[in-house]
Amino acid sequence: DMKVTQMPRYLIKRMGENVLLECGQDMSHETMYWYRQDPGLGLQLIYISYDVDSNSEGDIPKGYRVSRKKREHFSLILDSAKTNQTSVYFCASSSGQANSDYTFGSGTRLLVI
Amino acid sequence: KTQVEQSPQSLVVRQGENCVLQCNYSVTPDNHLRWFKQDTGKGLVSLTVLVDQKDKTSNGRYSATLDKDAKHSTLHITATLLDDTATYICVVGDRGSALGRLHFGAGTQLIVIP
Numbered sequence: 001d002m003k004v005t006q007m008p009r010y011l012i013k014r015m016g017e018n019v020l021l022e023c024g025q026d027m028s029h030e031t032m033y034w035y036r037q038d039p040g041l042g043l044q045l046i047y048i049s050y051d052v053d054s055n056s057e058g059d060i061p062k063g064y065r066v067s068r069k070k071r072e073h074f075s076l077i078l079d080s081a082k083t084n085q086t087s088v089y090f091c092a093s094s095s096g097q098a099n100s101d102y103t104f105g106s107g108t109r110l111l112v113i
Numbered sequence: 114k115t116q117v118e119q120s121p122q123s124l125v126v127r128q129g130e131n132c133v134l135q136c137n138y139s140v141t142p143d144n145h146l147r148w149f150k151q152d153t154g155k156g157l158v159s160l161t162v163l164v165d166q167k168d169k170t171s172n173g174r175y176s177a178t179l180d181k182d183a184k185h186s187t188l189h190i191t192a193t194l195l196d197d198t199a200t201y202i203c204v205v206g207d208r209g210s211a212l213g214r215l216h217f218g219a220g221t222q223l224i225v226i227p
Contacts, residue, residue, distance in 0.1 A: 004156070030211070042202070042217030042220075043157075044217075045214065045215070048211075058214075059214075090157070092156075092157075096210060096211030097210070101162075102147075102159060102215075104158070105156050106154075106155050107154070107155070107156055
């Protein structure tokens with residue numbers, strides 16, 4: 001069963017703490033994404049990864065960094081979390097081919113207090 | 114400025130009724146348009162993708178249209194079921210490859226009542 005798995009599903013952190021969000025996919029997709037979803041807004045792209053160690057900033061990269069050391073894993077790191085980073089974070093993957101489908105994870109709900 | 118506008122923001126229908134969701138966008142270029150379904154607390158699931166200048170797709174009770182001249186798409190849901198309760202998200206891709214970006218609407222929240 002093709003899927004994108006995100007861990008953890010729920011996370012509460014204090015302001016200033018470091019946060020690690022993990023994402024895995026079992027489809028050997030080259031391209032992976034991190035988005036955040038906030039109420040009333042469309043998903044916003046944080047980072048995109050075209051393959052191992054080939055990462056590019058999305059539209060809102062400030063305050064985030066990513067790591068992709070294996071094709072099947074893509075991590076999102078918040079160094080010194082801020083309260084405005086409270087959000088739902090979605091990871092997605094695609095083969096990167098023309099009009100290929102996108103597979104989304106179930107999301108990580110992060111609360112920064 | 115939001116480049117993908119969806120209407121209505123929310124919609125309540127009775128089980129068995131039909132409904133139409135609208136999507137207007139200003140994304141250029143507009144390579145393709147996708148509709149996703151997002152159940153509460155879950156990820157996005159692709160319903161359909163439209164590619165041609167004037168395109169139509171059908172996937173069971175879901176059918177969609179795209180008019181790139183008008184930069185407008187519709188999603189029709191026929192004979193709604195309680196399980197259709199979800200947020201439906203319109204997404205415009207500016208390229209066909211991974212080099213492109215996806216532009217997301219904020220979604221239409223559909224509630225189906227008995």
